[in-house]
Amino acid sequence: MKNEENAIEVRDVTKTFKVYYDKGTELKEKLLFWKRNRYENRVVLDHISFEVKKGEAIGLVGKNGCGKSTTLKMLTRIIYPNSGEIEMCGRVSSLIELGAGFHPDMSGRENIYTNAAIFGLTKKEIDERLEEIIAFSELEEFIDNPVRTYSSGMYTRLAFSVAINVDADILLIDEILAVGDANFQAKCFNKLREIKASGTTIVIVSHSLGQIEQICDRSIWICEGKIAMEGKPKEVHLEYLDYMNTQRIDQQEKERLRLQKLELQNMQAEEEKKRKAKMKRYGSExxxxxxxxxxxxxxxxxxxxxxxxxxxxxxxxxxxxxxxxxxxxxxxxxxxxxxxxxxxxxxxxxxxxxxxxxxxxxxxxxxxxxxxxxxxxxxxxxxxxxxxxxxxxxxxxxxxxxxxxxxxxxxxxxxxxxxx
Missing domain, CATH: 2.70.50.60 (abc- transporter (atp binding component) like domain)
Known part of the structure; x- marks a missing residue:
């Protein structure tokens, strides 16, 4: 770590994926139609760099496909960059795939042990936190039932409760703050505030800008694989929303021109449009x-x-x-x-x-x-x-x-x- 005050350092990171046009799935298809294995290297992140200080909470914002979740997955080491360096200081807990490691035939209690172990806790540490995890999930009367009998809301509440009760130095969260009902969401937010107050570094990916503004000290806007802006959440979000509105206006205008061209080419559609228009117009003429x-x-x-x-x-x-x-x-x-x-x-x-x-x-x-x-x-x-x-x-x-x-x-x- 170049700076002792930093918990995360991302330096000149690039990530690409191979996107196949028409890839065969069976051996026979691969042998007979080997020319189908054409692909393009799609650049998802293009030489991005940022730092996160210890105890700081930041939000990653941007439109779908801009590289937010890819960045978070590289921080958790689920995937690795093609070039550049990522350094992290301390134990990392991630809320990216809620319920990863859960087995549907095991009880909620058994899955707590399995899931918490994935986050790096020992059995002794899990024993100490067990009652707190169960109480936080509000699933006391269902905890010994198989999780396949749980509703999706119960399932995600249990997974969230396990992940959030890990003593992590760095907490990574990806679009999972809409868990349970309104009361449980409020409890989750209060817990996140407690975690932040205790000095844990937090990185959140979310399309809910209000959530980021409540929790985060700083926002990073990723646009087309590059960092477009970073700073105070409200300032970044205003620029981001203005960009998205401009995009929407451009899309609306392109759609208008496309429809206009289609009308000129399709006389039948034009006649139908005129017929409908007559139903909406009346008067002496x-x-x-x-x-x-x-x-x-x-x-x-x-x-x-x-x-x-x-x-x-x-x-x-x-x-x-x-x-x-x-x-x-x-x-x-x-x-x-x-x-x-x-x-x-x-x-x-x-x-x-x-x-x-x-x-x-x-x-x-x-x-x-x-x-x-x-x-x-x-x-x-x-x-x-x-x-x-x-x-x-x-x-x-x-x-x-x-x-x-x-x-x-x-x-x-x-x-x-x-x-x-």
Missing amino acids: DAKFTQIKMLDADGKEQTTFRTGEKMVLDLSYHVEKKVTDAVFGYGIFRSDGLWVYGTNTRIDRVDNFDIDKDGRFVITMPELNLIPGQYWLDITIEYGEGNPVDYYKEALKFEVVSNMTDVGVARIAHSWELEI
């Missing part, structure tokens, strides 16, 4: 919408917006017959049908007007303060007191994303003043 655009702050067509971002609706229409005392309006609905907001030119006290030729109107929402979710938009041309000319239901669908986790329908501007 003296005027009809001809083009509907949903734009972002840069004037680009978009269907995914961040909370508080500018949205612009650019709506064009064709007039077949003059509409006297016309009214333009729109409504926003949540995906479950909840009417979020609606208004029109009459409600907003725009001067009365007629339309007798083709035109367009633009609706600008400087701050779309909606809570993240799926929404749709109704648009309408009416006359008089709500008589429909072209009422277009579900004219556009869009999504709202955000780094925040507030709840409800809309975000209301507010501030906090604490006098503690």
Whole structure:
């Protein structure tokens, strides 16, 4: 260990896996179709380095497939890096594969001895901890039953109780904090806090950023096999969530273009779409919408917006017959049908007007303060007191994303003043 204060040192580590395209499973297949054994070397971790101090708790975050669990498995020495060095100081306990070493035909009590032995405890040490492990699992009346009779929740509670009652210098945890009911989860969190307070070094892999923020001193964001950022959990998580939201927006835009191309190529699908659209449109048809655009702050067509971002609706229409005392309006609905907001030119006290030729109107929402979710938009041309000319239901669908986790329908501007 280069630094005596460190419990873990990961230096310039690279890990690759062979991914076979079409590998034979039987000897006959391997002999006859040997050309099928083609593979690619996929780089999962690319020259990553980090240190963890003694008594520090860190969280590893990142999207699926970025290399978080691979990093943890290399720390436990389940797998080894292709290059680089990993040094660890002290006894290591891992919560990666809950129940590894459990035998379904053995009782819970017998499996405690087997599983604890895997973690390096002697029989004497297990005897001393046995009652504490059983009490923590809350499975006293089932402890002498075979574990094959346990529910999945009981099984994981027992495995968690064994693993967490090991006096380890380093504790490695991979996506296993959702164990049991709410009360048992709270007990697990309190136990982890006790372990951390006692000076144990903790490394957690989780998609639950709130859990990491409660326990960890530092977060490391792994992106495409490299460390993108490390620092205070809340600061790292905001950047990570912003990246994920950007990814989602890009994916949504690619999907939109793909669907648009598919519509142009598939006339049958287009006709079906028109048929369904007619079911959602009604009115006198003296005027009809001809083009509907949903734009972002840069004037680009978009269907995914961040909370508080500018949205612009650019709506064009064709007039077949003059509409006297016309009214333009729109409504926003949540995906479950909840009417979020609606208004029109009459409600907003725009001067009365007629339309007798083709035109367009633009609706600008400087701050779309909606809570993240799926929404749709109704648009309408009416006359008089709500008589429909072209009422277009579900004219556009869009999504709202955000780094925040507030709840409800809309975000209301507010501030906090604490006098503690």
